[in-house]
Amino acid sequence: MIDLYSWTTPNGRKVSIMLEELGVDYNVKKIDITNKDQFSESFLKLSPNNKIPAIVDYETGVSLMESCAILLYLAEKHKKFLPEGDERFRAIEWLFWQTSGLGPILGQVHHFTKYNKGISDYSEKRYHDEALRLYSVLDKRLEGRDYIAGENSGEYSIADIACWPWISRFEWHEVDLKSYSNVCSWYLRMVDRPAVQKGYMVPHYVNDIPVP
Ligand SMILES: N[C@@H](CCC(=O)N[C@@H](CS)C(=O)NCC(=O)O)C(=O)O
Incomplete structure (x- = not known):
């Protein structure tokens, strides 16, 4: 199971689209950036740059910030959506x-x-x-x-x-x-x-x- 910390923005949607493409189960945790949720102590532990998106993958123990790092991680993990060679x-x-x-x-x-x-x-x-x-x-x-x-x-x-x-x-x-x-x-x-x-x-x- 993956927790996705996200909001209704392009960087957040990149990861939700990827998770939907992969068809994996995930929970969505809303981080309302208009309400400054991104500065909470608990979120900072996952995303030291105070920005969404972030994920925690409980299957591997990996937690990541930065949308494109997350896309790469998921592509490598599932061997999908990243060409070979x-x-x-x-x-x-x-x-x-x-x-x-x-x-x-x-x-x-x-x-x-x-x-x-x-x-x-x-x-x-x-x-x-x-x-x-x-x-x-x-x-x-x-x-x-x-x-x-x-x-x-x-x-x-x-x-x-x-x-x-x-x-x-x-x-x-x-x-x-x-x-x-x-x-x-x-x-x-x-x-x-x-x-x-x-x-x-x-x-x-x-x-x-x-x-x-
Ligand atoms: N390079 C980062 C950028 C993340 C980013 O800018 N997130 C915005 C929403 S799209 C955010 O959390 N903004 C809150 C803030 O700047 O306080 C990524 O690709 O994940």
Whole structure:
């Protein structure tokens, strides 16, 4: 059994989608980051960086913070959603791209453009421009491919699971998803997956999955 500490955000949804894809049993522990639950003493023992998500795997005794470390751990444990051979590092490459680029930059767009509009035109423009660049990078990567990593036309992997929840906030990014046609097709392909639909609603329903 796994305990998942999470909230209704992209980093949290990455892990719930992965757990749904794997079909493993898990308990959800709500950490309401709007209520500062992430700073409680008990949660800090699991997540010293004060952020969701975190997991405790009672089968192995492993506890982990950092969504992409959790995705890698689960992929290795279950031998699923991480290609083998050379393509393994292609998936890891895009996983790092998400965690070092896409997530942090889109996080800044949420901060300045969604929640603090008008406070800093400079920051809004800087992060929006960079967000558009990242959408273009992903669009190019997905040209002629169904999924981000894997040989030929791609193989569904933790790289897709890491990126999709961030792209699902395209409206917050003021991005017309249809103008990134490869990203848009991939996004809708992901929306069709029952595990994506279920994982998106963890720990609870906030809204329907946005569809362009
Ligand atoms: N690099 C971390 C980022 C985690 C993160 O930023 N979590 C956010 C929610 S998406 C959070 O817990 N924010 C609470 C806070 O900043 O106080 C990961 O991928 O797990």
